[in-house]
Amino acid sequence: MVLFRQVRHVVRIEQKSLLVFNQIISAKNKMDKETVAIYWDFENIHASLFDTEKGLGSYGKPQNRGKQQNALVNVQALYDFAATYGTIAINKAYCNWQWYSKYRFPLLKCAVELIQIFPAGASAKNGADIKLSLDAVEDILRFSHITSIVVIGGDSDFIPLAQKIKAAGRDLIGIGCKSSTNQHWANSCSDFKYYEALVIDDLNEDIAVSTEESELIQIKNPVNLISKAIRQETKRTGDEWVVKAAIRPIVKRLDPTFDESNYKCKTFSELLKKHPETFKIKSGKHDHMISLR
Numbered sequence: 001m002v003l004f005r006q007v008r009h010v011v012r013i014e015q016k017s018l019l020v021f022n023q024i025i026s027a028k029n030k031m032d033k034e035t036v037a038i039y040w041d042f043e044n045i046h047a048s049l050f051d052t053e054k055g056l057g058s059y060g061k062p063q064n065r066g067k068q069q070n071a072l073v074n075v076q077a078l079y080d081f082a083a084t085y086g087t088i089a090i091n092k093a094y095c096n097w098q099w100y101s102k103y104r105f106p107l108l109k110c111a112v113e114l115i116q117i118f119p120a121g122a123s124a125k126n127g128a129d130i131k132l133s134l135d136a137v138e139d140i141l142r143f144s145h146i147t148s149i150v151v152i153g154g155d156s157d158f159i160p161l162a163q164k165i166k167a168a169g170r171d172l173i174g175i176g177c178k179s180s181t182n183q184h185w186a187n188s189c190s191d192f193k194y195y196e197a198l199v200i201d202d203l204n205e206d207i208a209v210s211t212e213e214s215e216l217i218q219i220k221n222p223v224n225l226i227s228k229a230i231r232q233e234t235k236r237t238g239d240e241w242v243v244k245a246a247i248r249p250i251v252k253r254l255d256p257t258f259d260e261s262n263y264k265c266k267t268f269s270e271l272l273k274k275h276p277e278t279f280k281i282k283s284g285k286h287d288h289m290i291s292l293r
Helices: 002-032 042-054 075-085 101-109 127-142 156-167 183-187 222-237 244-254 268-273
Strands: 035-041 087-095 113-116 146-152 171-176 191-194 279-283 288-292
Touching (some): 042 171, 075 171, 113 127, 127 146, 127 156, 171 183, 222 268, 244 268, 244 288
Parallel strands (some): 087 113
């Protein structure tokens, strides 16, 4: 009888342990399966930066709009921020691309799908907005695995899109420039970030990648890569300290070729401990927390 009670007690403990284990695995799978769709109203964000540099209304003038444009948008910084929400599954940018060839390498580097919008006339400025909105609604209906939608642009025409996205149970993250973003559009998002806040750490980086850049895979500096991931997660959460387990997936999204063995380390923790001059580590409630020095 005593033996039976002991066995039953052990079985209960094992059942509880199995339940906890399954909960941990379920939470991990949920985190791993978070996927993101990005939609760029590219001319909108470029025009906003152009007007900030040259003066309000400058981009709309025929002598400025209908010619080859210099690269002003930091494509990499926005892509990196979007990657903190999950794996990038859809990445579409809408524009009349004949004037934007200088963005070729940044767009290729971030695997952006270019959607050509031919303007129907001089005053037809909403073609990209309409196409973007239709594609976004279609995609969330077709692809149930999309958990977050990122819309880059500050136009109030996206408010109906925001309502549809949130009604479908998806998170909507908006990105726009301070000088041109419609207040009601920003308020309709689940979360909204200003472009200027996202690129503040990247002001010294070249926006347009040189045409001489090698297309061969290069092993990136791990300190720079991990630091960028921590900064992006800090921008998203607003906290100085971030959970260690959340950083490695972000690093992998920023650089799919990342592997600790490239730096002669067996684990991510070992790689962090190799650089105490850059990373601070402390014990958290469930996992270690890391921050930048």
